[in-house]
Amino acid sequence: MSGPLWLTPDDRQDTLPVIPRPRPRWAAADDPVDELAERLRDMIEAAVHPDEIAAILESDGMTDDHIRLTYGRRNSFELAEDLYDRVPRTYPEPVHAPGDPWHVALLPCLLRGLVFALPGLAYVLGAPFATGAAPVAVLLAGALTGWAWNQALAHRAYTWLGLGDRPAAARALLVGAPLGALAGTGVACAAAGAGEGPAVAFASVQALYQAAATVLLVLGRERLLLAALAPMSAGAVVALAYDVPDAARLVLLAVSPLAVLVLAAGELLRGAAGSRRPRPGGPRLLASLPYGVFGLATGVLVLYAALDGAPSGAAAAPGAVALTLSMGPAEWLLHRFRSGSLAGLRGATTPGEFRWATLGTLARCLGQYLAVLVVLAALGTLVWPRAGGFDGTRFLGLLLIGTLMWTGLLLQAFGAVLVAAGVCGVAALAVLCGAGSLLAPGGAALLLAALAFARLGRATAHRG
Known part of the structure; x- marks a missing residue:
């Protein structure tokens, strides 16, 4: 028997057979882009912007060279725009309506706002021990140092918590909090002059309190902090109406910070007990620096809003x-903005529609925050002794500072901390250099506000 086995006796020749070759899969369609659009239809139908489709193509491993050879488009973005135009939007509803991951209760946020404000009552108790402008400058220098340091420290600890490593967060606080207290005390000493020992002592206690309170707040122990502040807060309220002896004032000023310090130490010792060797890939130290700059700048602006042109500390309070x-309400409204933008992503059918929905959410949340600020300022003016009458310029300045702080916190929450820190830092420097009041x-x-809308009006800014 001769010849290939696959030939019949009549067909056997001394030539090689023609082996059939399969056609490429895309050759079945007139345009390979149509076949790709059909294959990715479900994802393209749900896309709000062509960039989402480009991300899908790149995640599938499509390089620009492959796209040019196979689909005749220059890159993934041009192909994504073509696919976006070919497939209409349908946005199919999920089988089960997803929950709102950004929903938070209002009460915990209000509680945090309260523990932010209560330490200010210490100045009411300590007022008889600080007379003149120099001691006040010592206290403010120490307070601003602690504000900046502890903002950066809190970011570093929160980052470790976000990575699921609570012992590492406790370790960062255990090292950073004492250093922050030393920094605040050192700056207060440097700003003090002769005969200002009481002011330096008060600033040292203030620095210790700021460090310990940061520990409790980061670890979610707001209720413990509130309980520790209760004696001092009650004493300050009494001091507003009655003459409290100096000895009692000193005791109240010492009891609450000491209680906060003991509670913070206990939390850190328990948290760091299970500490292991630091894992690789942790947060970089420099990544927390912009948060410290933002804290320092907002601290300067808050003091400016309170003290600019005020006849006395009481009038500015x-x-x-x-x-x-x-x-507290600001934090809650940041979460409400997240929820509103998530709803906009689900309901918008075009990029323009999503931008307008985001603008509406941004305006609503900012307006609600400013309304809360107006009510708080009005109530404070009514009930605070020697607060003085209504000052339109200072009131407008307060609203501008509030807008600056809330939009800065919003950008910071979306990862644009460099922008927020830069703008607020320039504003704080301008204020310190004597720029106009408004x-x-x-x-x-x-x-x-404009940067927040420009950045957050894009759907890609809300991923994650």
Whole structure:
């Protein structure tokens, strides 16, 4: 028997057979893009922007060279735009309506705002021991140092908590909190002059309290902090109406910070008990620096809003109290914005529709925050002794600072901390250099609001 076995006797020749070759899969369609659109139809139908389709193509491993050879488009973005135009939007509803991952209760946020504001009552108890402008400058220098340091420290600890490593967060607080207390005390000593020992002592206690309170807040122990502040807060309220002896004032000023310090030490010792060797890939130290700059800048602006042109500390107090108390509602409204933007992603059918939905959510949340700030400032002016009458310029400045702070916190929450820190830092420097009473905070507030809308009006900014 001769010849290939697959030939019949009549067909056997001394030639090689023609082996059939399969056609490429895309050759069945007139245009390979149509076949790709059909294969990815479900994902393309649900896309809000062509960039989402480009991300899908790149995640599938499609390089620009492959796209040029196979589909005749220059890159993934051009192919994504073509697919976006070919497939209409349908946005199919999920079988089970997803929950709102950004929903938080209002009460815990209000509680955090309260514990932010209550330490200010210590200045009421300590007022008889600090006379003149120099001791106040010592206290403010120490407070601003602690504000900046502890903002950066809190970011580092929160990052470790986000990575699921609570012992590492406790270890970061255990090292960073004492260093922050030393920094605040050192700056207060450097700002003090002769005969200002009482002011330095008060600043040292203030620095210890700031460090310990940061520990409790980061570890979610707001209720313990509130309980520890109760004696001092009650004493300060009594001191507003009655003459409290100096000895009693000193005891009240010492008891609450000491209690906070003991509670924070206990939390850190328990948290770091299971500490292991640091795992690789942790947060970089420099990544927390912009948060410290943002904290310092907002601290300067809050003090400016409270003290600019005020005849006395008592007259300026309602502005500072309103801003600090408003941080609780501000935090809750940041979560409400997240929820609103998530609803916009689900309901919008075009990028333009989503941008307008985001603008509405942003305006609503910012307006609600400013309304809360107005109510708090008005109540403070009514009930605070020697607060003075209504000052339109300072009131407008307070609203501008509030806008600046809330939009800065919003951008920071979406990862744009460098932008927020930069704008707020420039505004704080302008204030320190003697810029107009409304020019610096007003310009910065408008700029941050515009940047927030420009950044958050894109669907890709809301991933994760």
